[in-house]
Structure formats: structure tokens, C-alpha cells
Amino acid sequence: MIERYARPEMAELWTEENKYATWAGVEVLATTAQAELGLxxxxxxxxxxRAPVPSVARVRELELTRDHEILAFLAAYTETMPPESARWVHHGMTSYDLVDTALGFILARSCDLVLNAARGFAELLVARALEHWDTPCIARTHGIHAEPTAFGQKLAVHAFTMHRSVERLAAARRAVAVGTVSGPVGTYAHISPYVEEYVCRELGLGVEDMPTQVVARDRHAQLLSALAVAGAGVEQFALEMRMLQRTEVGEVDEPRTSAYQGSSAMPHKRNPTTSERLCGLARILRSNAGAALENVALWHERDLAHSSVERVILPDSLTVAHYQLVSATGLLAGLRVFPERMARNIEATRGLVYSSEVFLDLVAEGREREEAYRLVQAAATEAWSTGSSLAEGLAARGVEVADGQMEPLRFLGNRAHLKSRLNRLSKELQSNVEV
Incomplete structure (x- = not known):
């Protein structure tokens, strides 16, 4: 986790200080439950x-003599307590009762931030899609001009993509928001199940269904996979914005500060750096999801192979995903849209993008389908090669273009059912209260 791609509210959750404070909280809850049992x-x-949370420096100092972070933490945590009280800390517990339960709590808080950011991005995509629902632009397949569409429909595609990611992320939050306080190999031999129930309830966590010594790592793999898919969804949006900002396209422009400088050598440059960054960060999320899947298979009741990996991939993935979603929302909020340039681009091929309308009209008039297709294709090929218009190519073949036949709005008149879907999504997103 590097500061450049970490927002303060997420970074705070993953500090060593917060980790130790959460560990201390788990120990207090476990002892409270033990006290309620009369133990x-x-x-x-x-x-x-009353014991203070030990400092990171003190834990590191004690770890030098133990080579075990949890034992070092417990030594630092208990050194200010009377010995007769300190002996009850961590009673009946094993290391990962502490580590995984605290991790579940931190993961849940982190997921809340990511979910709120994802919902906010989805809501803004819907709002801007409705704003530009009737703004004609050219659709491109294989990178080539296809037929007119609307910029609002382009954004609506991304809105539904992000909504599906919200649902996946919500499911992943439920999967990782669990703890276990079940003793050395999950048998409750030295601790009552009541302690586990109490601790997890107080932390707002579920309980691992069938404990071993750790929380099952398929849960964490589910989370990082959901983050990777969400990141790919942001990348899909950002890639479209990058492509639409190309000089020869020029249909949108991402926001930039007044201090923006695009190139150290070329003062005129306005590079799509924000959308490029969003695309690059998605690669980190995909790579980390693979590492999380590698962590699922542990030896017997547990091994430690997953631990070092998780110290990197869990904070990094959640931090990057959160940054990516917040940054994408900022990009979209400040995105400038140029309908006039979109209109010019529609006409850039001199009517070729209306070939399907002409083709279908000819069929409706009684022409055989293959004949009609070949006729329009020949006229289009001539327009491509000579720089003439499709109308001119058609006229040379005895087909006159009627008034209004080559208009982008002809492609946008039958989309009420699509708008109703978008309106339903808007209502659904607005009905969801932030976690």
C-alpha cells in the first residue's frame, strides 16, 4: 500500500496502530465473555x-526476542497489568482466534468504504446517463463506426456493470465479515463457544461455519475476486473515456486542475492520465485475486503460507479498489461532453453509418434481402474508396435517399424500454442506505 493511491479513511484502517487496537479490543471482548461465564x-x-494499546515500536522490540508477532503483542499488552490479571489475557485462545477475528472486523469496515464508493459511482453513472439519454453519438464495433447510439446509453451500460459489482461486493462483505474464537484447532477444547458468539456479535461479525484454526480462505478469495471484477468494470469505463478523448475523436474531456501539465516536452498535451491510471490499477486487482486463490488451500488445519501474502494483497487491493472507485467518480462528475463533436463524428463517413436503415428500407419495399445487401454494400464501398457519400453511391445505382432517412434520431426513437430499465436501477440504488 503506497500513499499515492490510498485515501485517508481507508489507509487508517490498515495501519499497524489500528491493527493492534483491534487486537486489544478482541482480547477485551473475549475476557468479558469469560468473566460472564464466571471464569x-x-x-x-x-x-x-484499562490497559493501553501497546505501541508498534514496543511490539517490534519484543518481537526481536520472540520471533512471533502475536506473542510479542501479548507481552507488550500485558506488561502494564498486574500479573494476576495479565494471566487471563488470551485465555484458551490461539493466535488466529485473535488475528482472524480482528481481520474480519477490519475487512468489514474496509468493504463498507468500497461499497459506498461503488454505489456512489453507480448512482452518478445513472444520473449522467439520463442527462445524455438523447445525445446522439456514434457507436463503434471493432473500433469502426457502426450506427448512431446515444451517449447516455453508453454510460448506462457502465451503470449496470457497476450495479452488478455492488451486489458481488455486498456478498463478499458477508463472506469475510466472520470471526472464530475456537481454540488451537477449532474444537473449543479450551474455550466455550459462548466466548466466540459474544465476541463476534459485539464486533458485528458472523461465526465461521466449521472452524479449523483459521477462517477459511475461500472467503478472502471471494472478496479479492469481487474487487478484481469491480476494478475491471471501472477499467471498462475508463478505457472508453480514454478512447473518446483521442485527438481525432474528441467527444469528451476528463477534468484537470489548473496546475495540469501534460508533458515535460510538449506544452499542448492534454493526456487522459486519470483514466489511464484507472486502467493500470485494475491490473493490480486482477493479480492479487490470483494470489488470494492460491491462499485457499492450506495444509491440514492450517499453515502459515497465506499470512505473508495477505499482509500485502488485502490492504493493497482494498486500498486500490477504493481509490479507483472514488477517482472514477470524480472523473465522471467533472467530465466534459461535446455533443457538437459527436454530431460531426456521426457524419464523418458521409452517411455510411446509415447503411442498415437504407438496407432494411429496401427490404421493406420488396427487394430480396441478399440483393438489397449487396446493392448497399457496393454503394458503401464506392463511398469509402472515392470519398463520395453513401447517398451518391446509392443514386448511381438507382436508389434515391428519402428526406429524414439518414438521421441519427431514427436510431434513438425506440428506446423507452431501455430508459425504463435505467429508471428502475436509479430507484433501486436510491433505496439502498449507505452501510
């Missing part, structure tokens, strides 16, 4: 509650 003296519980 821990209330005076000891009060000493444990």
Missing part, C-alpha cells in the same frame, strides 16, 4: 480493559 475475576477484567 475470570471482574477485577482482572477491569485491569485488562
Amino acid at each position: 475470570v475475576d471482574r477485577r482482572a477484567l477491569e485491569d485488562i480493559r
Whole structure:
């Protein structure tokens, strides 16, 4: 996790200080449950509650003599407590009862930030899609001009893509928001299941269905896969914005600050750096999802092969995904749209993009389908090669273009059903309360 791509609210969740504070919170909750069972003296519980969270520096110092982070943390956490109270900390627990339960809590908070950002991006996509629902532009297939569409429909595609990611991310949050306090190999041999229920309930977590020693890593793989898919959705949007900003296209322009400088050598440059960055960050999310899948298979009840990987991929993926979504929202909010340039681009091929309308009109008039297709294709080929218009090529073959036959609005008149779908999505997103 690097500061450049980390927003403060997400970065704070993944600091070592917050990790140790969460670990201390888990230990207090576990001891509280033990006290309710009559296993821990209330005076000891009060000493444990009052104990300060140890500093990162102190834990690192003690780790040098233990080579075990959790034991170093426990030593640092208990060193200010009376010995008769300190002995009840971590009672009946194993390391990953602490680590994975705290991790579940931090993952849930991180997912909340990502989900809120994803919902916000989806809502803005809907709003801007409705704003430009009737703004004609050219659709491109294989990168080549196809038929007229509307810029609003382009954005609506991305709105539904992001909505599906919101649903996947919500499911992934439920998957990772679990804990386990079940003892060394998950048998509850040394600790009551009540302790686990109490701790997880107080933290707003579910309980691992069938514990071993750790929370099952398919849960984390589900989360990172959902983040990767969401990142790919942002990339799809950003790539479209990059393509539409090309000099010869020029249909949109992403926002830039007054301090913007596009090139160290060419003062005129206005590079699509924000959308390029969004595309690049999606690659990190995909790579990390693969590493998370590698972490699913652990030896027997557990091994430690996943731990070092997760120290990197969990904070990095959640931080990058959150940054990517917030940045994409900012790009879209400030995006400038140029309907006049879109109109000029529609006409850039001198009527070729209306070939399907002419073709279907000829069929409707009684021409055989293959004959009509070949006739229009020949006229289009002539227009491509000579620089003439499709209308001129058709006229040379005895086909006159009627008034209004070559108009972009002919392609936009039968989309009420699509707009109704978008309106339903808008209502659904607005009905969802932020987590």
C-alpha cells in the first residue's frame, strides 16, 4: 500500500496502530465473555480493559526476542497489568482466534468504504446517463463506426456493470465479515463457544461455519475476486473515456486542475492520465485475486503460507479498489461532453453509418434481402474508396435517399424500454442506505 493511491479513511484502517487496537479490543471482548461465564475475576477484567494499546515500536522490540508477532503483542499488552490479571489475557485462545477475528472486523469496515464508493459511482453513472439519454453519438464495433447510439446509453451500460459489482461486493462483505474464537484447532477444547458468539456479535461479525484454526480462505478469495471484477468494470469505463478523448475523436474531456501539465516536452498535451491510471490499477486487482486463490488451500488445519501474502494483497487491493472507485467518480462528475463533436463524428463517413436503415428500407419495399445487401454494400464501398457519400453511391445505382432517412434520431426513437430499465436501477440504488 503506497500513499499515492490510498485515501485517508481507508489507509487508517490498515495501519499497524489500528491493527493492534483491534487486537486489544478482541482480547477485551473475549475476557468479558469469560468473566460472564464466571471464569475470570471482574477485577482482572477491569485491569485488562484499562490497559493501553501497546505501541508498534514496543511490539517490534519484543518481537526481536520472540520471533512471533502475536506473542510479542501479548507481552507488550500485558506488561502494564498486574500479573494476576495479565494471566487471563488470551485465555484458551490461539493466535488466529485473535488475528482472524480482528481481520474480519477490519475487512468489514474496509468493504463498507468500497461499497459506498461503488454505489456512489453507480448512482452518478445513472444520473449522467439520463442527462445524455438523447445525445446522439456514434457507436463503434471493432473500433469502426457502426450506427448512431446515444451517449447516455453508453454510460448506462457502465451503470449496470457497476450495479452488478455492488451486489458481488455486498456478498463478499458477508463472506469475510466472520470471526472464530475456537481454540488451537477449532474444537473449543479450551474455550466455550459462548466466548466466540459474544465476541463476534459485539464486533458485528458472523461465526465461521466449521472452524479449523483459521477462517477459511475461500472467503478472502471471494472478496479479492469481487474487487478484481469491480476494478475491471471501472477499467471498462475508463478505457472508453480514454478512447473518446483521442485527438481525432474528441467527444469528451476528463477534468484537470489548473496546475495540469501534460508533458515535460510538449506544452499542448492534454493526456487522459486519470483514466489511464484507472486502467493500470485494475491490473493490480486482477493479480492479487490470483494470489488470494492460491491462499485457499492450506495444509491440514492450517499453515502459515497465506499470512505473508495477505499482509500485502488485502490492504493493497482494498486500498486500490477504493481509490479507483472514488477517482472514477470524480472523473465522471467533472467530465466534459461535446455533443457538437459527436454530431460531426456521426457524419464523418458521409452517411455510411446509415447503411442498415437504407438496407432494411429496401427490404421493406420488396427487394430480396441478399440483393438489397449487396446493392448497399457496393454503394458503401464506392463511398469509402472515392470519398463520395453513401447517398451518391446509392443514386448511381438507382436508389434515391428519402428526406429524414439518414438521421441519427431514427436510431434513438425506440428506446423507452431501455430508459425504463435505467429508471428502475436509479430507484433501486436510491433505496439502498449507505452501510
